[in-house]
Structures are given as C-alpha cells and as structure tokens.
Amino acid sequence: MALRVHRNWKRLSWWLVLxxxxxxxxxxxxxxxxxxxxVLIPMGVxxxxxxxxxxxxxxxxxxxxARPNVLPCxxxxxxxxxDGIFDPDVAQKTATQQNxxxxxxxxxxxxxxxxxxxxxxxxAERHFMPGQHVVYYVFTERPAAVPHVxxxxxxxLRVQRVARERRWQDVSMGxxxxxxxALGGRLGREARFVLCMxxxxxxxxxxxxxxxxxxxxxxxxxxxxxxxxxxxxxxxxRSAAAMASDEGDFYYHAALFGGxxxxxxxxxxxxxxxxRRDRARGVEARWHDExxxxxxxxxxxxxxxxxxxxxxxxxxxxxxxxxxxxxxxxPKEYSLLRD
Numbered sequence: 001m002a003l004r005v006h007r008n009w010k011r012l013s014w015w016l017v018l019x020x021x022x023x024x025x026x027x028x029x030x031x032x033x034x035x036x037x038x039v040l041i042p043m044g045v046x047x048x049x050x051x052x053x054x055x056x057x058x059x060x061x062x063x064x065x066a067r068p069n070v071l072p073c074x075x076x077x078x079x080x081x082x083d084g085i086f087d088p089d090v091a092q093k094t095a096t097q098q099n100x101x102x103x104x105x106x107x108x109x110x111x112x113x114x115x116x117x118x119x120x121x122x123x124a125e126r127h128f129m130p131g132q133h134v135v136y137y138v139f140t141e142r143p144a145a146v147p148h149v150x151x152x153x154x155x156x157l158r159v160q161r162v163a164r165e166r167r168w169q170d171v172s173m174g175x176x177x178x179x180x181x182a183l184g185g186r187l188g189r190e191a192r193f194v195l196c197m198x199x200x201x202x203x204x205x206x207x208x209x210x211x212x213x214x215x216x217x218x219x220x221x222x223x224x225x226x227x228x229x230x231x232x233x234x235x236x237x238r239s240a241a242a243m244a245s246d247e248g249d250f251y252y253h254a255a256l257f258g259g260x261x262x263x264x265x266x267x268x269x270x271x272x273x274x275x276r277r278d279r280a281r282g283v284e285a286r287w288h289d290e291x292x293x294x295x296x297x298x299x300x301x302x303x304x305x306x307x308x309x310x311x312x313x314x315x316x317x318x319x320x321x322x323x324x325x326x327x328x329x330x331p332k333e334y335s336l337l338r339d
Contacts, residue, residue, distance in 0.1 A: 038225040046073040058091040082307040083323045095209035101133040103191030108140045116199045118147040127203035180268035188261045195258035200330045207326045213304035215259035221313040223251040234291040240274035241291035254290035256311045270296045
C-alpha cells in the first residue's frame, strides 16, 4: 500500500513538473492565455509600518492605500511609483521651484533612426516633463538624418555622433561606455538628472518629475509578476553579470533607467567594465547591457522603482493594475531593423 502511494505521488510530481515547464514554454513564446495566468501570481506585500513612511523626493509622503492591489514598496524601503499614489501637481511645482535641467538620452542607430526617432521626440515634446528645462541627447552615426522637431521654450536638442557597430548587440552593449563619457562631459554639466531610454517606444501620457530620483530603475513589463527563480538574470558564472539563484530583487528593463549624473556615472562605469571583462573572456551575457544593469541594481539598490505603467508593453494585454501607461513599446520588427 505504501509503495503504491509513493508511486502515485511520484507520478503526480512528474505531471506537476511537466505542467510547470509547459506553462513556462507558453509564457516564453508569448501565448496570450498563459500571459493572463500571470495575474494570479501575487506581487508581494508592503508592511504597514513601511507604507506609512513611503516618501517621494518631489511629492513628499505617498498614498499607497489608494492602490491596494499593487506592491508600493521594495524590501529595502524604496517606493514603487504607481499612478494614484502621488500628486503630479506637487511634483511639477517642486521641480519648477528647483529650476534644474533634465536630460533625456536616446540612441538612434541604423534603421532605428528612420523608424522610431521622429515619433519618440514628437511625443516627448507633448508628454515628457512639460514645463521643465529639458535637453535631449540623440546618439547616432548619422547626425544629418536626425528629423527636425519643434521644441518648446527651455528645451534643447543635441546630437552626438557615435560609431556604427558591426552587430546590433555591440550597439546595445556599447551605449554604457558612450553614456559614461557623455555624463562626464557636456551632458553632465547641463543636467542634474538624466533619464536613458530606448528609441523604439513612444510617450502616451504625462511623464513628469515624479520619476526622478538619485537612482531609478524600471520594472520590466513582461516580468513584474514573476517569482525570483523565474526571472531571466544572467546565470553563466563566467559573466560579470552572473547572479546566483538566490540573488535578485526584481527584473529591471534597460529601456528606461535614470538618476543623478553622479549615480549614473557609477552605473555606466560598472556596466562598461563588466562588458569589457566579458568580452576579454569570450563571454556575452544573454541580455547584454540589461544583464549588467540588473547586476548593478542588485549590488546597489535603486532609490526609486517605476511601475510597469511607466514603460508598458501593449502585447502583454490589459491588466487591471495598469491604469495609465506613460511610455509604450513599439512593435518589434527585428528582421527588418537589425542587420
């Protein structure tokens, strides 16, 4: 009898393992039904004692009780910014009083320039930091091809030439080195806070000073419900970006990160160093500079985390907790855009 029970339990265990692997496979290939199952995975709980102390550097105390269905804080006490828990008017007023310049960097290399840059800049002029002093830094190998966009008062556009890399992976990985140099030069002298973004996305709603912090990271829209053991951290121990199975807090998206000039200099230096070391060893992290960015934020916790509302992927589908997406991914056409 005991032997039969053991065999049945063993058979059930194998079925559960196969079911879990099947669901993971469906999630990996973006099967819509499986994506909907993610909402059943809890995002975590913020202790009441910590919720009462949550502060934003521009709006003061936050109101996490306005969003009971989301996780409003990190384990180390940093706020996770969701729509409804902050007052955008207070953030706007605070930033205006401090009268600083905000930098926004974007790389538009190869076919990405024609495909995405104009819409990115045009929507930024409508939604990004309205009423604030802004300097756009466009990095491209073809400065003459950058589209003309009418800018509002107190807003400037600078174009910096970069070398055309042989592979798109090298474009992605090389930007940390390029950003580090720019932050140590004119960009670092002009701006107090800088946000670094991918070009294949566009603004869809107000994107204001509530996102600014000494260091800020973005929750990845495709992974914010996943438990740590499923997150796509780099696992190859030869890589400088490698993380053990018990390491990592959240999975952050390299399509949006930011902070003060000094904090970003530290981040980009760390990532550039890790990428150089990997190349010397003949290793390439699975998600390139994003893998190294996640390693940095594991070692040096961000002061603020942005909810997926601030960089949303429409292909994930409708989610009750996603009220007002601020930045939307564009359709990925890798076969047409990547050499």
